[in-house]
Amino acid sequence: MDTFTLSTQQCKTTIYDFYKTLEKLTNNSGGKVPYRYPAFLRMCPEYPHVLMLKRTGVFHQPGGVDAMKPGQCAIKCPCCPRPGVNLPPDWASASPENAYVPLHPVPRARCVLPPEALTGFERAQRSFARLVKEMSTCSGLVALDYANTKFSKGYSSTGVGMGVCARHEFVQPNSVGNLQKGERYANMDYIFASLLRHVDPSLMKIVFYDIVCQWWKNLKAQISHLPPLVRLRVVLAIFRFVIPKLHIHMHTMACQLEFSLNLVPGSAQTDGEGIERPWANIGGVASSTHEMGPGSREEVLNNHWGFWNWQKLLTLADRLRTRLDRVRIKYVAQLEAFTVFSMEQEVHVAEWLEMVEAYEADGKKKNPYKVLLKLEQQESQRLATVPTIHRMSASSFLAAGLEVEEQQRRVRVQVELKKAQTTAQQIDVIALRGDLSRSIQRLRTLQATYTPATLLALANRDPLADEQPETKPMFLPSALSTADCQMEPVKDLAAKERELRAAQCVMALVTLRNQLHIKSRLLTYKRLQSRNQDANTRAQSIVVRNETQIRLHSEKYQMAWEAIR
Ligand SMILES: [Zn+2]
Ligand SMILES: [Zn+2]
Known part of the structure; x- marks a missing residue:
């Protein structure tokens, strides 16, 4: 069972192929071997589940498995800020230049979905009103297009939505949920709210999502209607919504100016595309999970994401150290280039800095990166005295x-x-x-x-x-x-x-x-x-x-x- 578990986690070997290999190892000359496939089929998803419970130490806690909390078995990211775990006691009073520390980047939504969460999820599907045709005010967004397609007939699920921490790519506890028809907002709302249960509510958060410009509009109201298990009150002031750096080019210029990561203080050159990497890892199991029953499918996916988080945990220290060393070298070169650039623009620097700081402190202030807005403002001042000659400015x-x-x-x-x-x-x-x-x-x-x-x-x-x-x-x-x-x-x-x-x-x-x-x-x-x-x-x-x-x-x-x- 250990060989199979590692082989499927690393090479995405299917249960059928592994069983056939065992048969051939036993007798590869055409002779009959005992038929144990149904038993093996049952054991394969069960074994990693029992192993996961053992490794969580669940049998030492009073009440055992029954007393477990949702998401308890997930391997959590050791780097993302958690008050009382990896933050200093006075983190809340950090100076503005260190305020980026509590930021917790969260993109799409995953993890251990215990039975109660699953029933809650299904109930949400029935009671949710946000299932009507999604209307987009942005350019053609593929995720929305899929949400509007009808190619979901006959499927109980067309895929999953997931959330990871953007910088370290750990799949978050209780942050994977089934999708029935593309990335519908109803599903993503549920997944997002489910994931937020495991993040300290007082932390500042940056939320990355490919179609955030459309999705966040009614988020606050919709989340308050979710089933009690995941219902929460969202204070939008502690969230910054952004679009990952590759996907943002597909959006209109207005979106690019409002949801750009480059304009968020403390985002520290995160690209926000971290969610795409676990997809590449899980793609190999899709051909077998799409034929499974719901129980086996969840166990198998859970197993693979548990493995993903464990591998991330093992390599994290090395990875971060290599990145830090690289950044230290690059920082000197970048700082020098920036200093030279600032000197060349010396006459404007004070004025620009003031505009940028005002905008960063309050996103509702004039966006200094938008030229057209500046012209429109001049025009509206002019129009106060001169009559307009056309309804288009x-x-x-x-x-x-x-x-x-x-x-x-x-x-x-x-x-x-x-x-x-x-x-x-x-x-x-x-x-x-x-x-x-x-x-x-x-x-x-x-x-x-x-x-x-x-x-x-x-x-x-x-x-x-x-x-x-x-x-x-x-x-x-x-x-x-x-x-x-x-x-x-x-x-x-x-x-x-x-x-x-x-x-x-x-x-x-x-x-x-x-x-x-x-x-x-x-x-x-x-x-x-x-x-x-x-x-x-x-x-x-x-x-x-x-x-x-x-x-x-x-x-x-x-x-x-x-x-x-
Ligand atoms: Zn993290
Ligand atoms: Zn957009």
Whole structure:
């Protein structure tokens, strides 16, 4: 049983395969061996369970197994703060620069689900009203899309939701729960509340979740309606909701500014993607657990996550020490770069620092990282004295103009890709051009109000013979003649556009650098790993996709730079 348990934990060997190996070890010449499979099938999930109880020392506690509390058998993270265990007695009065110590990062929701928790969970499914179609105000989020699909017929569960501590990736006690239909909020609320029972309520917490921008909206109200076992009163002030650093790029700019980890004091460069790593470990058992009954499935999953936590515990000290040594070296280099940068911007530093500190102390204050907001505020001050000329504000008009320009760039790249036939992807150029033409038409209507000189400039030019929507000039304020730019409201708009263009330049450079970094990794991977035609083609199409991104961002930078030169 010990050999099987370790073999399944490490190699994800199935019970059937292990049993067949035993049979062949007994007699591999076709002879009959006694049939013990049903007994073995029962023992396999039972044995790790009994072992877990033994290792928890449950037989020494009064009342034995019956007196156990939910989550008691889980191996807890020794690093995450626990008052009375690993925090100094005066932790609550820590100075602001040390206030990050009590932060307990918690992403998606897991662990030992004792029978009472399971019944509570099922009851929650029936009584919960938050099961209606989830509406998203953000960009297309895959987790939400799955929540809205109907591919769950015939399944009692389509997967599990889980919570780990973000920095050390320990699966938390009572933080795994079944999902019936994608990542529905109802399930995630339950899992989240179940997990919070094991975290000290007075600690500050950072909650990481891929779709936190949608999920947290009604969280407080929903959690108060949960079954009594996990019901708790959530004080939102001690939570910071953020989106992990890789997933945040799929969100709208508004989400990226509100839920960025980079803007949370004390987050200390955590990436928040720790939840993805245990999934890679458990993927190997999915093929056998999806055919099991609920009891066996829970025991098996529990066993694997217990093993995961134990391995984490054994290697944690070494891992943290290696990271600390690496960070000490990097810290010197980063500090030096930051000091030089600050010296170069000396005139702005005091003002910027004040804005950033005000925002960090109170998230409702003006976000200094958002340029458009600054323009909107200036505009609302101006509007107090000057009447408005259109229901869409001037800054929104400019943002719409830049968006159409971006759309043109995307279509241009797609058309070139199609011409060069460098991608296997189906590109519908006609549909793309149709969408773009409609966007341009909408922009022209706005331009007639804000910059009538655009219409004159359009009428006076000679269009090219084969002009397509993606090559049409946009004539945003920066492209108009100097004389036109001197007139109101264009003069004001040109100044605003310069600010937006400057922000565009910075963003384009950051993303361009990122894409070039990816390109170098992709090319190294291709050179070292792609050996046959299939792998080469696949690697080549990934490189082409990356190349289009590079083109998009470099063009974006050049256009923005051209406009403010
Ligand atoms: Zn931890
Ligand atoms: Zn979002």
